[in-house]
Amino acid sequence: MESAAARPGPVLTAASVLPEDAGRAALVARVHDPEVDGPCVAAVRGEQVVDLTAIAPTVSDLMERDDAVTVVREAEGRRTWRLEELTRAPSGRRDVPHLLAPIDLQVIKAAGVTFARSLLERVIEERTGGRPEQAAQVRARVQELVGGALDGIRPGSPEADKAKELLVSEGLWSQYLEVGIGPDPEVFTKAPVLSSVGTGADVGVLGASVWNNPEPEVVLVVDSRGRVRGATLGNDVNLRDIEGRSALLLSRAKDNNASCAIGPFIRLLDDDFRLDTVRSLDIDLRVEGMDGYVLHGSSSLREISRDVLDLVAAAYGRHHQYPDGFVLFTGTLFAPTEDRRTPGEGFTHEYGDIVRISSPLLGTLVNTVVTSEQATPWTFGVGALMRNLARRGLL
Numbered sequence: 001m002e003s004a005a006a007r008p009g010p011v012l013t014a015a016s017v018l019p020e021d022a023g024r025a026a027l028v029a030r031v032h033d034p035e036v037d038g039p040c041v042a043a044v045r046g047e048q049v050v051d052l053t054a055i056a057p058t059v060s061d062l063m064e065r066d067d068a069v070t071v072v073r074e075a076e077g078r079r080t081w082r083l084e085e086l087t088r089a090p091s092g093r094r095d096v097p098h099l100l101a102p103i104d105l106q107v108i109k110a111a112g113v114t115f116a117r118s119l120l121e122r123v124i125e126e127r128t129g130g131r132p133e134q135a136a137q138v139r140a141r142v143q144e145l146v147g148g149a150l151d152g153i154r155p156g157s158p159e160a161d162k163a164k165e166l167l168v169s170e171g172l173w174s175q176y177l178e179v180g181i182g183p184d185p186e187v188f189t190k191a192p193v194l195s196s197v198g199t200g201a202d203v204g205v206l207g208a209s210v211w212n213n214p215e216p217e218v219v220l221v222v223d224s225r226g227r228v229r230g231a232t233l234g235n236d237v238n239l240r241d242i243e244g245r246s247a248l249l250l251s252r253a254k255d256n257n258a259s260c261a262i263g264p265f266i267r268l269l270d271d272d273f274r275l276d277t278v279r280s281l282d283i284d285l286r287v288e289g290m291d292g293y294v295l296h297g298s299s300s301l302r303e304i305s306r307d308v309l310d311l312v313a314a315a316y317g318r319h320h321q322y323p324d325g326f327v328l329f330t331g332t333l334f335a336p337t338e339d340r341r342t343p344g345e346g347f348t349h350e351y352g353d354i355v356r357i358s359s360p361l362l363g364t365l366v367n368t369v370v371t372s373e374q375a376t377p378w379t380f381g382v383g384a385l386m387r388n389l390a391r392r393g394l395l
Helices: 059-064 068-074 083-088 116-128 132-145 158-169 175-181 240-245 247-254 275-279 308-315 382-391
Strands: 027-033 038-045 048-051 080-082 098-100 107-112 186-191 202-205 216-222 228-236 260-268 282-288 294-300 326-329 354-359 363-371
Touching (some): 027 048, 048 083, 068 260, 080 083, 116 132, 116 175, 158 175, 186 247, 216 282, 228 308, 228 326, 228 354, 228 363, 260 363, 275 308
Parallel strands (some): 107 326
Antiparallel strands (some): 027 038, 038 048, 048 080, 216 326, 228 260, 354 363
């Protein structure tokens, strides 16, 4: 990925990041406050962002409270910020208040290959060995042999077993098909605790990657008891060339500096925003290049192969606990095949791309693509958070 001396940053406003029905939503934010040189848990109430850190020192603590919605809607805060000022703050500046990823101590998990359409693209990555110049030819062959054979199949069902037998006999079985239609979903750790970036920040693509794309997803926010407490948006940046060489390179492909974007806010479940609402969320994607290139895409949880609670159960239960809760990327059906650089090689990011992931009920997550090596280094970890909260008398 080439770099440039200067690049235009995204122009954000309060209106551009808020959900359409923000007045009815219980929204949680995290704010970097230079006065305390650390993060604050906050509630978004119209144009005001209210500091709730004295009540809940971490977002993880807030998610554990049964009265979280009431706290977010009604609790008095130590101070307030104007949302407009937070959204317009320059990315990476620690001397001005700005929005952070709205999670903190939660483990960042991700479910992969949860949509049939993107499932076939994973198979194509594998068959090409991560070489984009072979993608078009392999895609045509896979579509010819598999086509719509997987449409409507419930993972782990007898129908899925029959489909597996057929594909094995044709020499087309894949590890991606195993997690796509088999009994067990793919659930992996996407990024370390506290490493995700928020709206307005740079998002990182490993400099060595030549075939990559954004992955717009709904992210579930789950407490330590396995309860889904809310949802937000995420970009599970995907390096197709690296994972395509070997699925054992998943960590290399997925976990890099600034490679996980989450935000802009957590929307808590309440009477107006239920789990069934989450199950029907639509997500839109827009990528704007410095060269004028524009890519549109969309994804809908209505097309997911596994129910979101089945994905949560695969991550949490007697087999695995999360004392501080976790968040779970639910996967995407978006896999761009439109050529950008060279005919037949499909889409890949360019330096300076502005990525907008939006949903009417969750708002808009906006990030600018750089290499992971160029992104602001991650320096504020769990130890730094604990020391900061202790200095502020919050522990």
